[in-house]
Amino acid sequence: MQDTVLSVQHLSTSFFTDEGELKAVDDISYDVHQGEFVALIGESGSGKSVSALSILRLVGDPPGKIVGGKVLFHDTDLLQISDKEMQEVRGSKISMIFQEPATALNPVMTIGNQIAEPLRVHKKMSKQQAFREAASLLSKMKIPNVEQRIKQYPMEFSGGMQQRAMIAMAMSCQPEILIADEPTTALDVTVQAQVLEELNQLRLSTNTAILLITHNLGLVARYADSVKIMYGGRILEMGSTYDIFENPHHPYTLGLIRAVPRLDQPKSYGLHTIKGEPASQEDRMMNNCLFVKRCKYATDICWKQQPKAEEISEGHMCACFHADFTAAEREELLR
Amino acid sequence: MCVLPCGFHCCGKGRAVKMINNKQVKKNGHLPYETVHTEVGQDNILRVENVRMYFPVTKGILKRKIADVKAVDGISFAVKRGKTIGIVGESGSGKTTLGNCIMQNLKVTEGRIFFEGTDLTTLSTRDLRKIHKELQMITQNPYASLDPRMKIGDSILEGVRLQGLAGSKKENSELVRTVMETVGLTSSHADRYPHEFSGGQRQRICIARALALQPSFIICDEVVSALDVSIQAQIVNLFVEIQEQMNLSYIFIGHDLSVVRYISDQIAVMYLGKIVEMTDSEELYQHSLHPYTQALISAVPIPNPTRDRARERVLLEGEVPSPIHPPEGCRFCTRCRYADRRCREEEPSLACVGNNHYVACHKAVSA
Numbered sequence A: 001m002q003d004t005v006l007s008v009q010h011l012s013t014s015f016f017t018d019e020g021e022l023k024a025v026d027d028i029s030y031d032v033h034q035g036e037f038v039a040l041i042g043e044s045g046s047g048k049s050v051s052a053l054s055i056l057r058l059v060g061d062p063p064g065k066i067v068g069g070k071v072l073f074h075d076t077d078l079l080q081i082s083d084k085e086m087q088e089v090r091g092s093k094i095s096m097i098f099q100e101p102a103t104a105l106n107p108v109m110t111i112g113n114q115i116a117e118p119l120r121v122h123k124k125m126s127k128q129q130a131f132r133e134a135a136s137l138l139s140k141m142k143i144p145n146v147e148q149r150i151k152q153y154p155m156e157f158s159g160g161m162q163q164r165a166m167i168a169m170a171m172s173c174q175p176e177i178l179i180a181d182e183p184t185t186a187l188d189v190t191v192q193a194q195v196l197e198e199l200n201q202l203r204l205s206t207n208t209a210i211l212l213i214t215h216n217l218g219l220v221a222r223y224a225d226s227v228k229i230m231y232g233g234r235i236l237e238m239g240s241t242y243d244i245f246e247n248p249h250h251p252y253t254l255g256l257i258r259a260v261p262r263l264d265q266p267k268s269y270g271l272h273t274i275k276g277e278p279a280s281q282e283d284r285m286m287n288n289c290l291f292v293k294r295c296k297y298a299t300d301i302c303w304k305q306q307p308k309a310e311e312i313s314e315g316h317m318c319a320c321f322h323a324d325f326t327a328a329e330r331e332e333l334l335r
Numbered sequence B: 001m002c003v004l005p006c007g008f009h010c011c012g013k014g015r016a017v018k019m020i021n022n023k024q025v026k027k028n029g030h031l032p033y034e035t036v037h038t039e040v041g042q043d044n045i046l047r048v049e050n051v052r053m054y055f056p057v058t059k060g061i062l063k064r065k066i067a068d069v070k071a072v073d074g075i076s077f078a079v080k081r082g083k084t085i086g087i088v089g090e091s092g093s094g095k096t097t098l099g100n101c102i103m104q105n106l107k108v109t110e111g112r113i114f115f116e117g118t119d120l121t122t123l124s125t126r127d128l129r130k131i132h133k134e135l136q137m138i139t140q141n142p143y144a145s146l147d148p149r150m151k152i153g154d155s156i157l158e159g160v161r162l163q164g165l166a167g168s169k170k171e172n173s174e175l176v177r178t179v180m181e182t183v184g185l186t187s188s189h190a191d192r193y194p195h196e197f198s199g200g201q202r203q204r205i206c207i208a209r210a211l212a213l214q215p216s217f218i219i220c221d222e223v224v225s226a227l228d229v230s231i232q233a234q235i236v237n238l239f240v241e242i243q244e245q246m247n248l249s250y251i252f253i254g255h256d257l258s259v260v261r262y263i264s265d266q267i268a269v270m271y272l273g274k275i276v277e278m279t280d281s282e283e284l285y286q287h288s289l290h291p292y293t294q295a296l297i298s299a300v301p302i303p304n305p306t307r308d309r310a311r312e313r314v315l316l317e318g319e320v321p322s323p324i325h326p327p328e329g330c331r332f333c334t335r336c337r338y339a340d341r342r343c344r345e346e347e348p349s350l351a352c353v354g355n356n357h358y359v360a361c362h363k364a365v366s367a
């Protein structure tokens, strides 16, 4: 494995509101290696965005607060450095594409200016240089007629092109890590596939690590190197993409993968659902398995203790007392 | 093979009926007279004939018309009672516009739409309102379509009230309770406001609202696209269940072929305002003929890295061209890897290649 660029250790973030503490992210740990494509998946509300925002210290405080852990970027703990130093990291070393695309592009500034600006600020490029660089990035993201497009405003771009422009902007300073929070969810599947393909090509040529947050499990299977499955603020299972999709052990991971409609299987294969509701604020305070209410394999112990993450194979971790109960379901999945 | 200027009548209504009958016979052992009668007499609940919807593009203060956005450009299909037709295509292909034409939210430029035998394009506003009891549309965005200041129980009853069909207080709350339970919501939550529900729950509320009128036909426009996988699966299964319970017919619009195929009996693939391929959903994914359909299938990844990465992928390059000036010849020719001179000059018509399978492609038909 290549060098570790980011090491998230026991990170916990909570929101403190009238209703008490909400553990949005609860003791998660993982490493990101140089040039690695990491995917973070899990249902709505599982803490994917908050965990990513915590890395960059962008969680609104109040009501949010990082209550524990470390975020080591190389060997520096990002949670300890000054605001000014953090600012520098954000712009050029770790960049982020936010979940709401409307807020990310400035409607009254041309696309070219928006991509060139960080280059001039962080890389001290001349205006001309910065524009040349911007044009080259846009063409790498397969934007047609770059010369003309670079002078246009965001509203003149289609959704897919806006998304590409945002990626170009985020990649402009050649960051070591790009965090992309659902960059393609609002787009149709063909455009999602195109944009991800281009992003992946760009990653391979620049060796930037990518932390992708998405609901699209198929694209994760296609591009990611490793996957973290989040649920109720915790990571329930993580491993290589092959581990997660072809040897999943956690009942939740299995449920999630089996809920994806598949073109390579006959209709009778069925669309599985996970019954019940996501982990509530109260559920997260209990000292038992977070998934217990929805789990068909649950026994007494699951209601009494919190399962620790255990190693299934090298780098493949699963937090479930009964990971071996799922063997039959696993076999069915691979049928 | 037979070319179809007006839709798809020539390739045998007779045969379609026979196929259905055979299935029935197998399932029930015998065929009740009523079934035969409905199958023959009222086969199609909806028939769309050569519908066009052009939006004028205007210029200057005089609003001089300079061109047309040909959002829907000559579409014909039919939906059988209790069945689902899926409509797939990229963003901008005209799916929502088509739905709005059928609902008569838009006045079609050309063409006719028969619902239960009545041509909707000729109806007065008053008669249309009656039709809207039977024909409902659920739209793309579960967040925008609910009034945030209205209790969800009242939202659910809104349509019923507009139709003048509201009963006594007791009857109303009974109705709300039934539809909420049908869609898997706790009926005691009828007094809550939309913000107290999650995205998936709000989509259920929208479905409950459509069901309250007890329609026979629902147009579902991207109803699951904004939801995460596990909730998407729940909602798709819910649509299948209520269809069986209430003998509903659907048009199910989406851009993800894997989702649409799951619920549809038949699928029409749209590109730049036209249908480029149409057939039974299983046939479509097993024997797709149009290069565009093949690209759509290829765009859907398989959640298994070994299998997905071993697949030969046809990635679509570029974007959908402007519907103001669609390409000459075949509309797909600018992005098609098989396109040759004929494709750029002559527009292929939607032709039947047997087995209830229609395709508009020179290469597919001659091959």
Ligand SMILES: Nc1ncnc2c1ncn2[C@@H]1O[C@H](COP(=O)(O)OP(=O)(O)OP(=O)(O)O)[C@@H](O)[C@H]1O
Binding pocket: A015, A017, A022, A024, A042, A043, A044, A045, A046, A047, A048, A049, A050, A051, A060, A063, A064, A099
């Ligand atoms: N500003 C906030 N104040 C209070 N609670 C918040 C705030 N932001 C997020 N949360 C809560 O934190 C939890 C995690 O939210 P987060 O946005 O990380 O979810 P997510 O996994 O990104 O979901 P989605 O897929 O919907 O984007 C949720 O329960 C959410 O309601």
Ligand SMILES: Nc1ncnc2c1ncn2[C@@H]1O[C@H](COP(=O)(O)OP(=O)(O)OP(=O)(O)O)[C@@H](O)[C@H]1O
Binding pocket: A188, B055, B069, B070, B071, B089, B090, B091, B092, B093, B094, B095, B096, B097, B098, B255, B323
């Ligand atoms: N009221 C209107 N005036 C002018 N053009 C319109 C209007 N409504 C839609 N269009 C155009 O018609 C075309 C088809 O749009 P439509 O919304 O039907 O596509 P769609 O297939 O539903 O796409 P999506 O997947 O993004 O929902 C687009 O080019 C759109 O810009």
Ligand code: SF4
Binding pocket: A250, A251, A252, A289, A290, A291, A292, A293, A295, A296, A297, A298, A299, A302, A307, A319, A320, A321, A322, A323
């Ligand atoms: S620990 Fe128990 S309840 Fe939790 S997922 Fe495993 S079997 Fe299910």
Ligand SMILES: [Mg+2]
Binding pocket: A048, A049, A050, A099, A181
């Ligand atoms: Mg999020």
Ligand SMILES: [Mg+2]
Binding pocket: B095, B096, B097, B140, B221, B222
């Ligand atoms: Mg639409």
